Amino acid sequence: MAFQAERGIICAVSVVVAAAWVGLAPTALVGSTQPIRARHAMVVSQDDLASRVGDQVLRDGGNAVDAAVATAFALAVTYPTAGNIGGGGFLVYRPAAGDPVAYDFRETAPAGASPTMFMRGREYDARVHHNSHLAVGVPGTVAGLHLAWTEHGSLPWQRLVEPAETLARSGFVVRDPLARSLAAVLPRMQDYPASVAQFSKNGQPYQVGDTFRQPDLALTLSRIRLDGPAGFYEGQTADRIAAEMAANGGIMTHADLAAYRALRRTPMTGTYRGYDIISMPPISSGGVAVIEMLNVLEGYDLGASGSGSAATTHLIIEAMRRAYADRAKSLGDPDFNARMPVAQLISKDYAAELRATINLDRASVSSPDSFSWPAEGDETTHVAVVDGARNAVSLTYTLEQGYGSKITVPGAGFLLNNEMGDFNPVPGLTTRSGRIGTDPNLAEPGKRMLSSMTPTIVSRDGRLVMVTGSPGGRTIINTVLMTILNVIDFGMNVQEAVDAPRLHHQWLPDETRYERWGLSPDTLALLAQRGHRMVEIGVQGAVSAIVYNAEEDVLEAAEDRRRTSAAVGF
Numbered sequence: 001m002a003f004q005a006e007r008g009i010i011c012a013v014s015v016v017v018a019a020a021w022v023g024l025a026p027t028a029l030v031g032s033t034q035p036i037r038a039r040h041a042m043v044v045s046q047d048d049l050a051s052r053v054g055d056q057v058l059r060d061g062g063n064a065v066d067a068a069v070a071t072a073f074a075l076a077v078t079y080p081t082a083g084n085i086g087g088g089g090f091l092v093y094r095p096a097a098g099d100p101v102a103y104d105f106r107e108t109a110p111a112g113a114s115p116t117m118f119m120r121g122r123e124y125d126a127r128v129h130h131n132s133h134l135a136v137g138v139p140g141t142v143a144g145l146h147l148a149w150t151e152h153g154s155l156p157w158q159r160l161v162e163p164a165e166t167l168a169r170s171g172f173v174v175r176d177p178l179a180r181s182l183a184a185v186l187p188r189m190q191d192y193p194a195s196v197a198q199f200s201k202n203g204q205p206y207q208v209g210d211t212f213r214q215p216d217l218a219l220t221l222s223r224i225r226l227d228g229p230a231g232f233y234e235g236q237t238a239d240r241i242a243a244e245m246a247a248n249g250g251i252m253t254h255a256d257l258a259a260y261r262a263l264r265r266t267p268m269t270g271t272y273r274g275y276d277i278i279s280m281p282p283i284s285s286g287g288v289a290v291i292e293m294l295n296v297l298e299g300y301d302l303g304a305s306g307s308g309s310a311a312t313t314h315l316i317i318e319a320m321r322r323a324y325a326d327r328a329k330s331l332g333d334p335d336f337n338a339r340m341p342v343a344q345l346i347s348k349d350y351a352a353e354l355r356a357t358i359n360l361d362r363a364s365v366s367s368p369d370s371f372s373w374p375a376e377g378d379e380t381t382h383v384a385v386v387d388g389a390r391n392a393v394s395l396t397y398t399l400e401q402g403y404g405s406k407i408t409v410p411g412a413g414f415l416l417n418n419e420m421g422d423f424n425p426v427p428g429l430t431t432r433s434g435r436i437g438t439d440p441n442l443a444e445p446g447k448r449m450l451s452s453m454t455p456t457i458v459s460r461d462g463r464l465v466m467v468t469g470s471p472g473g474r475t476i477i478n479t480v481l482m483t484i485l486n487v488i489d490f491g492m493n494v495q496e497a498v499d500a501p502r503l504h505h506q507w508l509p510d511e512t513r514y515e516r517w518g519l520s521p522d523t524l525a526l527l528a529q530r531g532h533r534m535v536e537i538g539v540q541g542a543v544s545a546i547v548y549n550a551e552e553d554v555l556e557a558a559e560d561r562r563r564t565s566a567a568v569g570f
């Protein structure tokens with residue numbers, strides 16, 4: 001039985017890969033609720049070329065960290081909307097034996113940053129905040145991947161960077177999603193000639209079937225392959241970044257690049273119905289918020305009230321509302337906010353206090369004189385890897401918005417992030433219409449901006465259960481929450497858990513966004529009776545997830561068909 005299932009699913013993976021090579025959308029799996037199974041090891045990312053790079057690393061004897069590093073470098077070539085070397089992110093690693101560890105390679109504010117840097121005179125300037133050279137944080141990806149590899153990798157560094165370099169130099173065939181994505185972003189790159197040159201054919205969009213070569217990026221990757229982080233933060237690459245900044249009103253300097261350090265952090269941990277939750281600590285808000293919500297929900301029998309019911313949906317929304325309010329009030333860079341109440345926010349006692357404020361029949365009201373939010377991009381990407389020893393990596397990284405700042409470093413072939421947009425825009429100013437000015441997340445020299453990225457690993461009794469994470473800006477935390485609930489409370493397999501409709505409430509605006517077709521009319525009516533404002537949206541997130549089926553000693557992965565996704569294993 002197990003053998004048949006495994007064979008069937010492996011065939012399905014081949015169909016996806018074959019379809020992808022001839023430029024077809026991977027529609028072959030639509031409708032399958034069965035996970036993709038692999039006995040030995042598995043990589044899930046949002047691009048099949050990148051997943052296959054990771055898979056080959058695992059086949060060559062690399063471990064989960066090796067495969068995650070190689071996949072991340074490959075995504076910087078094949079999935080340029082979010083894969084990157086000019087951005088930053090987080091990696092949570094749970095070895096099969098020993099303590100889990102988290103790597104923080106979030107971008108930092110340059111030394112010239114200040115809380116008022118996004119204002120022009122007395123006015124906030126959204127363009128400066130999100131679409132300018134001032135929106136670029138000091139990139140962390142290369143330092144972070146290198147630190148994780150230094151501490152846990154097993155194959156040579158060169159072996160892990162080389163596939164990305166080859167993909168950039170030799171090129172790869174453009175398929176439909178990339179062609180559409182590049183065509184859509186091209187008009188927004190017109191201010192940056194190096195970006196137009198990099199991502200189009202002399203100003204014309206790439207077509208399906210074209211070969212996409214990135215020779216400048218290949219040269220940058222060769223410097224990183226040969227010199228490690230020095231190939232990025234020093235020498236020619238740093239010279240080119242600093243020159244681009246100096247010529248265009250940016251503030252990032254050689255000194256900022258040389259000073260960048262990836263950080264090893266203790267993961268944020270909690271428990272939920274006997275499972276251990278291992279996630280990202282601040283500067284991500286993700287681990288704190290997901291654990292806070294799980295603690296609140298642990299007090300209710302969600303399995304009995306059922307997936308998708310009005311009663312369950314009401315409770316999930318109320319947990320989300322409270323966690324996002326706490327996120328806004330309290331969280332920022334821990335190195336600049338010594339008194340953040342993290343221990344309180346993730347405590348079971350606090351969850352009980354919050355539960356006492358939840359009326360089972362009535363929606364709470366998010367106070368409008370409290371907090372609101374800066375815009376946050378949803379073009380991040382997640383990589384999940386489990387190797388043969390059952391070491392697991394959960395890695396989320398980003399350029400912030402799709403293609404980041406849209407600024408390609410001339411002669412270096414990679415995009416810079418616009419992550420400074422994740423800092424609060426204006427000190428002290430908080431409005432109904434979307435500004436938040438609370439202190440913990442104001443820009444300061446060397447500070448990291450608050451993130452929602454939530455790379456998470458679940459275990460039980462010392463054994464791996466699940467690796468999960470998603471893009472989606474502020475919705476990431478709720479997407480990860482719901483994937484965990486779907487597996488633990490509702491008994492879904494990982495594909496069902498990823499397919500299931502998602503919700504998002506973020507305290508303000510006081511509304512719940514739900515995926516189209518996600519809730520039935522009678523459920524919506526019951527929620528409206530309780531006072532919830534429900535807003536239909538398209539899709540939310542793009543989970544990369546792997547569940548370890550210990551009974552059969554098999555890995556089960558999900559592809560999220562909301563966007564591109566590729567699970568590859570053996």
Ligand code: GLY
Binds near residue numbers: 398419422453473
């Ligand atoms: N820029 C998206 C995030 O860090 O959450």
